[in-house]
Amino acid sequence: xxxxxxxxxxxxxxxxxxxxxxxxxxxxxxxxxxxxxxxxxxxxxxxxxxxxxxxxxxxxxxxxxxxxxxxxxxxxxxxxxxxxxxxxxxxxxxxxxxxxxxxxxxxxxxxxxxxxxxxxxxxxxxxxxxxxxxxxxxxxxxxxxxxxxxxxxxxxxxxxxxxxxxxxxxxxxxxxxxxxxxxxxxxxxxxxxxxxxxxxxxxxxxxxxxxxxxxxxxxxxxxxxxxxxxxxxxxxxxxxxxxxxxxxxxxxxxxxxxxxxxxxxxxxxxxxxxxxxxxxxxxxxxxxxxxxxxxxxxxxxxxxxxxxxxxxxxxxxxxxxxxxxxxxxxxxxxxxxxxxxxxxxxxxxxxxxxxxxxxxxxxxxxxxxxxxxxxxxxxxxxxxxxxxxxx
Numbered sequence: 001x002x003x004x005x006x007x008x009x010x011x012x013x014x015x016x017x018x019x020x021x022x023x024x025x026x027x028x029x030x031x032x033x034x035x036x037x038x039x040x041x042x043x044x045x046x047x048x049x050x051x052x053x054x055x056x057x058x059x060x061x062x063x064x065x066x067x068x069x070x071x072x073x074x075x076x077x078x079x080x081x082x083x084x085x086x087x088x089x090x091x092x093x094x095x096x097x098x099x100x101x102x103x104x105x106x107x108x109x110x111x112x113x114x115x116x117x118x119x120x121x122x123x124x125x126x127x128x129x130x131x132x133x134x135x136x137x138x139x140x141x142x143x144x145x146x147x148x149x150x151x152x153x154x155x156x157x158x159x160x161x162x163x164x165x166x167x168x169x170x171x172x173x174x175x176x177x178x179x180x181x182x183x184x185x186x187x188x189x190x191x192x193x194x195x196x197x198x199x200x201x202x203x204x205x206x207x208x209x210x211x212x213x214x215x216x217x218x219x220x221x222x223x224x225x226x227x228x229x230x231x232x233x234x235x236x237x238x239x240x241x242x243x244x245x246x247x248x249x250x251x252x253x254x255x256x257x258x259x260x261x262x263x264x265x266x267x268x269x270x271x272x273x274x275x276x277x278x279x280x281x282x283x284x285x286x287x288x289x290x291x292x293x294x295x296x297x298x299x300x301x302x303x304x305x306x307x308x309x310x311x312x313x314x315x316x317x318x319x320x321x322x323x324x325x326x327x328x329x330x331x332x333x334x335x336x337x338x339x340x341x342x343x344x345x346x347x348x349x350x351x352x353x354x355x356x357x358x359x360x361x362x363x364x365x366x367x368x369x370x371x372x373x374x375x376x377x378x379x380x381x382x383x384x385x386x387x388x389x390x391x
Contacts, residue, residue, distance in 0.1 A: 003309075005077070012074070013081035015058060016095075020085045023054050027091040028357060036354035041215030043093060051093055056124070060095050065122035066106050069114070076250075076312035080257050084305075087261030090357045090364070096124030099254060101177055104130075104247035108194070108235035117175065117196055129173035130247065131164035131197075131221060141179075141188035141241065146223060148180035148193060156230030158195060160203070160223045166371075170219035171206045174199055178223070179244060182237055194240040196232040203227065214363030245322075248372050252325050253315070255368045256308050256332035260301060262361050263336040266343035267297045269358070274346060284346065293342040300335045307331060323385045326378035333369045340365060 005013065027047055035041035043051070055061060064079060065071020079099070086093065105118045120126050137143030146162025160180050170176060176197045183191030197204055203226030210218045235243050271294055274285035284290045311324040340362045344351035351358050369375050 005081070009074075009078040009081070012063070012078055013085065016060065016082045016085045019055060019058060019060060020089055023051060024086075024089045024091040024093055028089060031091050032354060032357065032360065035215050035360055040217075041090070041360060042217070043091060047091075048093070052096065052124075055093075055095055061124045062097065062122050063095060064099055065097065065102060066118075069119045069122040071122050075316040076253060077309060077316055079253070080305075080308050080312050083254050083257030084261040084264070087258030088265040090360045092364070097121050097126075098128065100247045100251040101128040101130055103250040104177060104194070104243050105234070107246050108243045110231070112231055113196065113234065126174040127169060127172055129167050129169045129176040131167050131170070131176050131178045132244065133164065133166045135163055135165050135220075141192065144179065144181055144188060144192065146178075146180040147184070148182050148195060148228075151227065158228045158230065158233065160195065160197075160226040160228060162223045163221070164223070165220045166210070166218045167221055168216075168218055170221050171209065176204070176221075177234060177247075179240055180223075186238065188241055190238050190241075192240040192244075193237050194234040194243060195228050196234055197226065197228055201226055201228065212367055214365075214367050215360055216364065216367065249315070249321070249325050251372050252329045253308070253312060255372065256304070256311075256328045259332040259336035259365055259368060260305050260308060262365055263297065263301050263304075263339040266336075266340045266358060266361065267294065267301065269356075270294060270297070270343045270346045290346055293339075293346060297339040297342065300339065304328075304332050304335050323382055326373075326381040326385075329373065330375045330378045330382075333365060334375060336365045337362070337369065 027043065030047075031041050031043070062071035063074045063082065064076075065073070067073040082095070086095070102118075102121060105113070105121065109118050117126075121128060132141075134144055134146060137145065146160065146164065148158045148160045151157040151159050160178065162180065164178070167176070176199070178195045178197045180193060180195060181187060181191055182193040185191065203224045205222045205224060207220045207222050210220060212218055234240070270290075271285075274290050274294070275283055277284045307324070307328050311321055311328050314321045314324060340358055344358045344362065347356065347358065350356060353359070
């Protein structure tokens with residue numbers, strides 16, 4: 001096994017690190033000031049527009065989009081370092097287009113959908129969302145109640161009714177990939193389908209914006225006789241679960257890399273600060289507790305980074321990585337939480353302030369232990385794949 005990135009992938013990593021250093025890090029003071037004032041800590045429209053222009057000029061758009069729709073077709077291995085760099089700052093920015101929904105579209109779209117949805121999305125011209133979770137269903141797809149039935153007028157259209165929650169960007173997205181049950185008997189095992197629902201579709205109603213830990217927001221959406229043309233069924237009827245897992249796997253890889261970046265940032269802050277701070281006549285860097293925080297963090301980051309590259313490489317080889325992705329999701333999110341928490345402890349009262357990025361980093365990493373499958377579910381997956389736990 002070769003542990004060295006290809007030259008083009010190293011160059012890409014260096015380019016993204018420069019983008020983060022020169023264009024994202026300078027925005028952190030404004031982000032933190034808004035967070036401290038109780039305002040939205042997301043980037044403003046003006047800030048995002050400036051970053052879009054710069055990142056496009058730097059050739060950082062459509063990195064993993066298929067080459068046939070104008071993308072660079074970069075593998076998962078190349079994106080680990082990209083997302084690690086992006087995860088090192090609280091000036092949160094995703095290079096267009098967002099990879100998970102892109103992967104699901106690329107795996108399932110028809111020629112008509114490719115032209116109408118995938119191609120403009122791959123070019124960064126549109127924004128997407130995905131609606132999976134429902135009130136009361138949580139991470140269990142078997143609990144999904146949103147129903148899609150064929151219209152009785154012979155048009156081939158679908159009528160969708162139900163409710164979705166915890167949707168990122170639902171109000172801003174041009175379209176949402178919506179999961180619904182089309183066969184209640186089969187449920188999530190052969191009875192779940194995906195649909196492309198445009199923002200202005202009658203019956204697609206954004207109910208509320210939900211503030212989350214870490215300065216982020218999600219939305220709740222109600223589907224009330226929402227009529228979707230038949231050609232906007234994504235993939236084949238009843239086979240939405242598999243492509244949804246492609247999407248979730250891509251996001252989990254992203255999250256792992258973001259967590260590695262956040263943990264590395266916290267470790268760097270701690271190792272810079274500890275030699276400067278003197279308490280009771282001794283530098284923090286000379287105290288065994290702080291030394292072990294730093295040593296354990298470096299060990300955990302290194303191990304998690306290797307896990308991420310191993311999983312990414314296997315994904316690029318077309319292997320089944322369900323176990324590895326679940327292990328990585330748990331390891332990366334919980335590792336980053338521990339390291340950031342220790343960094344906050346190292347900084348003392350200063351670590352509790354909203355003038356530093358640690359608190360915002362801690363909140364954002366905390367949500368990742370829930371998003372796209374909580375740690376408990378992923379541990380269940382690993383255990384189930386290791387032994388028969390269903391008896």
